[in-house]
Amino acid sequence: MMRGLLIRGMLVGIVAGLLAWGFAYVFGEPEVRSAISFEESKAAAEAAPAEPGHGAGAAGHAAAHEEEEEVVSRDVQSSVGLLTGVGVYGIAVGGLFALVFAVAYGRLGPFGARATAGLLAFAGYVAVVLVPFLKYPAQPPAVGDPDSISERTAQYFGLIAISILLAVGAAYLARQYAPRIGAGNAVLAAVGGYVVVVALIALALPSPETVPDGFSATVLWRFRVASLGVQAVLWATFGVLFGYLAAKVVERRPVASPV
Numbered sequence: 134m135m136r137g138l139l140i141r142g143m144l145v146g147i148v149a150g151l152l153a154w155g156f157a158y159v160f161g162e163p164e165v166r167s168a169i170s171f172e173e174s175k176a177a178a179e180a181a182p183a184e185p186g187h188g189a190g191a192a193g194h195a196a197a198h199e200e201e202e203e204v205v206s207r208d209v210q211s212s213v214g215l216l217t218g219v220g221v222y223g224i225a226v227g228g229l230f231a232l233v234f235a236v237a238y239g240r241l242g243p244f245g246a247r248a249t250a251g252l253l254a255f256a257g258y259v260a261v262v263l264v265p266f267l268k269y270p271a272q273p274p275a276v277g278d279p280d281s282i283s284e285r286t287a288q289y290f291g292l293i294a295i296s297i298l299l300a301v302g303a304a305y306l307a308r309q310y311a312p313r314i315g316a317g318n319a320v321l322a323a324v325g326g327y328v329v330v331v332a333l334i335a336l337a338l339p340s341p342e343t344v345p346d347g348f349s350a351t352v353l354w355r356f357r358v359a360s361l362g363v364q365a366v367l368w369a370t371f372g373v374l375f376g377y378l379a380a381k382v383v384e385r386r387p388v389a390s391p392v
Contacts, residue, residue, distance in 0.1 A: 134382055138231040141378040142371075146227020149370035150220035153363045157215060161359035167352045168273035223367060230257070230371050231379075238383060240308065242316065246383050247376035254372025260300040262364040265292045268335040271360035273353065276344055288338060296331055303327040 230253065238249050269289045307316075307323035314322070344353060 135232075135235055137382045138235050138379055139228060141382065142227040142229075142231025142234070142375060143224050144227070145371060145375045145378065146223035146225070146230075147220060148223075148374060149227065149367045150216075150223025152370055153223065153367045154216045154219045156366045157219065157359065157363045160362060161356060162215075164352050164356040164359060165273060167349065168276070168356065171348055171352075172274050219363075226367070227371065227375070230254075230375060233257075234375070234379060238379075241304075246380035250376030250379055251372040254368045254375075256300060256304075257371075258364060258368040260296045261293055262361070262368070264296045264331055264335075265289060266357075266361065268292055268338060269341050270357050272342075273356040276342070276348065276353070278342060281342070285342070292335065292338060295334055299327050299331050 234250060234253055237253060238246065241249060241252060244252065269285070269292065303323040303326060306326070307319040309319075310322070311319040313319075
């Protein structure tokens with residue numbers, strides 16, 4: 134059964150990656166291009182000569198920069214590169230989702246395969262995407278210091294790991310206390326505890342970098358909404374499509390043998 138679930142999870146990951154790529158290309162890519170244009174304009178303004186005598190040197194440097202060939206063109210990055218990245222991410226998440234489903238199925242209450250997949254997808258979206266996003270929202274190009282990208286990445290993935298661990302702990306405690314205080318009360322207490330603890334930890338972490346002056350608030354808002362939308366498409370696909378396929382594996386009815 135595990136092998137069947139794992140294969141289906143990775144196949145659903147391919148489909149989820151394709152759908153997420155389509156959403157990102159339509160809704161996110163225009164904002165990325167706008168952010169890149171802002172970054173290039175800002176760099177050109179900063180490189181402008183302070184004195185007239187330096188104009189020839191600056192112009193020669195700009196011309197030499199324009200003559201440099203891009204290793205990977207922007208069109209390739211926004212199409213094949215984006216598709217490859219989202220596809221690999223979808224396959225990886227699909228495999229992990231299938232493993233988590235195999236462990237959780239039958240342990241979350243009287244839920245079938247579709248309901249279990251839906252609950253896991255919703256919990257995954259909240260713990261992996263939404264909660265870290267509230268502290269460290271997605272940043273388009275031109276936002277953030279390039280020299281601090283390693284530090285910012287470590288903080289972001291650290292918060293993801295903490296959120297996942299707290300979510301797993303909350304689910305465990307809810308299951309343990311459900312017979313004593315009732316399933317509804319146990320779930321509410323676990324969710325409340327998760328929210329309080331993760332909020333305190335998020336407040337203790339360093340604040341995200343500020344947006345540079347002059348950057349379009351509309352571009353920033355649309356980019357962040359698009360990033361949430363990409364993840365929503367991905368996780369919704371797992372909740373719906375994987376649940377449908379998993380039901381065929383874990384809910385097979387035994388075939389009556391002929392007498």
